[in-house]
Amino acid sequence: MATQHSRSAARLMMAPAVILLLGWMLVPLTMTLFFSFKKYLPLRGDSMANGLEWVGFDNYVRFVSSSSFWPSIQATLIIVGGVLAITIVLGVLLAILLDQPMWGQGIVRILVIAPFFVMPTVSALVWKNMFMDPVNGLLAHLWRAFGAEPVQWLSQASLPSLIMIVSWQWLPFATLILLTAIQSLDSEQLEAAEMDGAPVLKRFWFIVLPHLSRAITIVILIQTIFLLALFAEIFVTTGGAFGTKTLSYLIFQRVLESQNVGLGSAGGVYAIILANIVAIFLMRIVGKNLDA
Amino acid sequence: MGRIVLDQVSKSFGEVEVIPPLDLTIEDGEFTVFVGPSGCGKSTLLRLIAGLEDSSGGHIRIDGADATNVPPAKRGLAMVFQSYALYPHMSVRKNIAFPLRMAKLDQVEIDRRVDGAAAVLNLGDYLDRRPGQLSGGQRQRVAIGRAIVREPAAFLFDEPLSNLDAALRVGMRLEISELHKRLQTTMVYVTHDQVEAMTMADKIVVLHAGRVEQVGSPLELYRAPRNTFVAGFIGSPKMNLLEGPEAAKHNARTIGTRPEHIAISETDGEWAGTVGVSEHLGSDTFFHVKCDAFPEPLTVRASGEMTVGYGAKVFLTPDPAHLHRFDEQGLRLE
Ligand SMILES: Nc1ncnc2c1ncn2[C@@H]1O[C@H](COP(=O)(O)OP(=O)(O)OP(=O)(O)O)[C@@H](O)[C@H]1O
């Protein structure tokens, strides 16, 4: 897009998509904002037709002062942080492993990517019933084989269990992006470092990791956006119990279980603000990394 | 010190033997050039010396000590790669300092050596830039800088100039020769460009399909090529290698005569022919002459003043003092 002309032509052609996306975003956003300032309890007879009562910032204050709010923020951060840490550390290791020439490389790569194609609901159910079930689960059998008391995964170790399930789903994504990044590393750079006297770990630290930094930030950015909206996995495993109620799950409960649209909408606005804080934060890092 | 001895060193990739057992001695302080056509195993040989490739047989000795199974970092050699292999996320200073940091030198000493190398290579103004912000020639110098700060026993260069444009290549060629004169350290230099080989080398090693065809000083190779391969490879433009009855007259299968050792005349001479394309370089002119006696056209050098047009009849006379004769196996006859 070098010339004035091609730039304005590009703008013109992009306009329909931009307008559509903007409308797509703006309509629900304004509706959420609108409801968040209203008292809207459908079961108590409130409806759009009768006109909704304007309550100012009441919903906002109630959402934050509810005893579930801070724990939900905490759960969200723990899950997002835990999954990011696990997927990136294991992703880097797996990517390095998969980059080595080995027998059956093609099949191994497909197997590693497979979990990504399993629907979140399905994978969570599989984990819940096949692995983590305290009576019939594989893990319970394993524990018993060693004479240990099976762990009640989803109630006693609910957050770690959830992190494990979600990490399993997202690990292929991280591995795939990191693998392509590793493959683009010039092997002569590694050989030069080897001749310069850098042993394996130092080569990893000084050459491979800096080369991967851009890919890692991209993985963090994309995963964070999706992980903040985590829902299906919580819904089918703990149903928000045992301290696994994240912000998005709390909003769901306010709107659909307590049937309080106004309160849920206020929560939604908080979620938007949180996501934007994270996004700005990440954009800074990515920006710094991308133009290097 | 940097005397490198290869003793029956060979290399195979799976079934394919790229380098058959080979002996070679590189003396301390010598500028040795490996030259040969593409794919003849020059890089492989250099990487064997560097230790980046394991040899399939034989021994490599550096300064008398067996280095065959010594890891690359411990061989005390520094390598400059064709792609420069600079670390893109580090500044020029950090790049040059990297081997010193790995050797755990103290910061004062590191700074001293880096500044010294930067001064030698005119990199002083670029020390805080990233490699991506440098020109090809500057990157090349950073790569050389990274090699010299280690004060290695020998430098290994793998076609370091092939990514540069012609003018810069001539300049860098001089700089590397200059550096060698100043440091007096052994240098092993790989190239497929015989002009680089002729101009820089103390000793040229001509390789062909992994075999050493001839080892000698540039002028030895020019004056007495051991076989037709070396004869055709060294010298620019190529030597004319001629077969047939004219060669038989000299009791040889093949005779060779360099373009600069043929006299061209419009009136009389040994071989009659017609002028084809002529290449004017100003100082010299190269004529491609189709002679009746040979199927291939001959290349002849004449003074830049000489003008004969396309299709003109001319006569060529080879200088008998500079006529090379080769037998059926392509080996030189004295
Ligand atoms: N890792 C490898 N596996 C198999 N064959 C290889 C490998 N590396 C090199 N070869 C083969 O060895 C031969 C010599 O390769 P090498 O790179 O040494 O050539 P070269 O003389 O450096 O050529 P160039 O001037 O093109 O760089 C080539 O035929 C090449 O195909």
Ligand SMILES: [Mg+2]
């Ligand atoms: Mg090569």
